[in-house]
Amino acid sequence: MQGDDDRGGKRAAASAQPPVRAKRSAHILRKSLQERERANMSLTIAIDDGHGMQTPGKRTPVLPSGEVMRENEFNRRVAALLEAHLTRCGFDTLLVAPTDADTPLAERTTVANRAGADLYVSVHANAFGAGGWNGVRGIETYHYAGSTAGARAARMLHRHLLAGTPLPDRGVRTANFYVLRHTAMPAVLVECGFMTNQADARLLMSETYRAECAEELARGICEYFGRPYAVPVPDPETANAAPVRLTVNGKAIDDALLIDSAAYVPLRAFGEALGLAVGWRNADKRATLDGRPVSGRLIDGVMYAPLRELGQTLGGRVGWDQASRTASYWD
Structure with a gap:
């Protein structure tokens, strides 16, 4: 879940601040990727596990069992599994927030930009309301409004996320979040369920659902880049x-x-x-x-x-x- 400092309100665009530089057009980006594939050059995916373990407020309410899940517990596990899938599928990966600390957003995007990453994926769990339990649930995916390539990537990742455990489809949306507007490559932010909904929260705490989300994101990324998804083989x-x-x-x-x-x-x-x-x-x-x-x-x-x-x-x-x-x- 992105905080109000990132979003400028729950669903509103944060500000009119321009992106770090103009996103490349979809046509130019596809041409560039095709040329790199022909030259057998690697593609780098920047993976962002949103927030940190101790970020205030980013957690579930107390469940009937007495358990509480911090958002970053979900985010970091999905990011780690996603990294493994992408590595197996032939991508280079870059973890832009590799510690438990809440790495500043400017640092995350700067790391990705300096590395020349080809896609930025930010993994989150959502929340609604004042922090108590409520009936809002489902999956939503965001991209920057000015990025055609980002929209294409968001649609693919969103479709794959919906292919698994049935959850309400809250759609592919545009937003002015910091990590979407300050990345020089297409960027996607996924919200894989609501921490403030008990049914979603149980899923978010499940290793099975975390593994499912990671695989679905990897499949969506493979589709976006036109690469086959490599099924894991036991060692x-x-x-x-x-x-x-x-x-x-x-x-x-x-x-x-x-x-x-x-x-x-x-x-x-x-x-x-x-x-x-x-x-x-x-x-x-x-x-x-x-x-x-x-x-x-x-x-x-x-x-x-x-x-x-x-x-x-x-x-x-x-x-x-x-x-x-x-x-x-x-x-």
Whole structure:
């Protein structure tokens, strides 16, 4: 959900402030993309998981179970799964807000613009009213009013989102949100359900729905760029992977694995713990951490990297305690 500072009101355009520069026309953009495809050049997707873990107000009301979901819990999980899908489908990816902090919008768009990204996708969960439960629910997708290419991308992503779990179709809309008007590439912002509706909130908290949204967005992006969607194939080498504990500067990180006596760590969580940006270079099939290439492998839709290599790359200290089966990293 975009805040009032981004939107200038719940549904109204934020301001008359012009975009960072004029969006390219759909004709020019399609020609450029076709030329890059013929030259076998990579395409970069900027992925924005809206807000941060502690952004005030961006969460569900308290559910009957006593649970509360922060919006960024949904956003970041979908973004991580989307990144894995796009990597498998041959795209370069760029996480413009790789930490738990609420990265400023200007920083997010600047990172995407400087990288020359080809599409910007911002993942959100919506809200309505004063913060209590209500009956408003459904999916809506936004693009900048002056972007023909953005409108085309928004329609495709929206159609794929609606193809899964049945939710009310709230349409493809135009808006003057910061991340839509200050990006030099086509940009789309998706709202995948309402945190203020109990039925939608349960979906947003579901790993199944998060995985579904990520796949649907990936399929829409593939369609937009004219690429086939690559169905994931199980990795037989990781069939016997065993979970282990991991600490980064003393902070516990979930989901580390032991594969062939080597500790592998979820790269995004590792990067977030250190405040380092995570990306992917499709040209040489390498993940990047703070711009430096590292060996990565996809496991169940999550990018993992060997901890020892990360220590060598970053100059940190790596340890292993056999008794507690805990890997550790200190910078």
